[in-house]
Amino acid sequence: MKHLKSLTSAGLALGMSGLFTALSSMPAIAAVPDGKAVFDRNCSVCHSVMPPPKSAPPIVPIASRYRQQYPSRSQGVARMVSFLKSPSKEKVLADPQAITRFGLMPPMQLSNAELNAVAGWVWDQGNAKGWGPGSGAGKGKGGCIQQQ
Numbered sequence: 001m002k003h004l005k006s007l008t009s010a011g012l013a014l015g016m017s018g019l020f021t022a023l024s025s026m027p028a029i030a031a032v033p034d035g036k037a038v039f040d041r042n043c044s045v046c047h048s049v050m051p052p053p054k055s056a057p058p059i060v061p062i063a064s065r066y067r068q069q070y071p072s073r074s075q076g077v078a079r080m081v082s083f084l085k086s087p088s089k090e091k092v093l094a095d096p097q098a099i100t101r102f103g104l105m106p107p108m109q110l111s112n113a114e115l116n117a118v119a120g121w122v123w124d125q126g127n128a129k130g131w132g133p134g135s136g137a138g139k140g141k142g143g144c145i146q147q148q
């Protein structure tokens, strides 16, 4: 019995020190939200990253379209954040037909930091040359956003 007890407390001590290591590295992560984590929590219910779509256009074609329209990441991200806060037909950049197909996206109730992080992550998924052969899409152009 005594033996077992000391084993347990040793295990506990080890577990605790692991926890402290994890906690002490947290603040750095909390300061800048992780875009991918924000996406997984708030967007992935509707958006897949690659086609086929769930209930919204997939992210890679959207991001590629943003990259084609905006020369700089900061401009593209700012534009996307504005859309995420209050989506409207007028603001749609990627694919106007998406609204007919999926309906308008609901506004996101997230902090500016989270919106910037997730928009930056979305941007990073795109490819300025459009997406298709070479982007890992396999079949090339297609999905729900047509390239001209």
Ligand code: HEC
Pocket (backbone or CB within 6 Å): 038, 039, 042, 043, 044, 045, 046, 047, 055, 056, 057, 062, 080, 083, 084, 087, 088, 091, 092, 093, 094, 095, 098, 099, 102, 103, 104, 105, 106, 108, 118, 119, 122
């Ligand atoms: C309830 C479902 C839903 C959720 C949740 C959702 N979206 Fe959307 N999103 C849509 C639909 C539907 C569209 C296409 C219609 C439109 O553009 O409004 C869209 C379009 C978009 C577009 C294209 C906008 C444009 O300029 O054409 C972006 C970028 C986007 N979503 C990003 C996100 C991000 C980032 C999140 C998470 C923070 C998110 N969405 C969460 C449904 C959703």
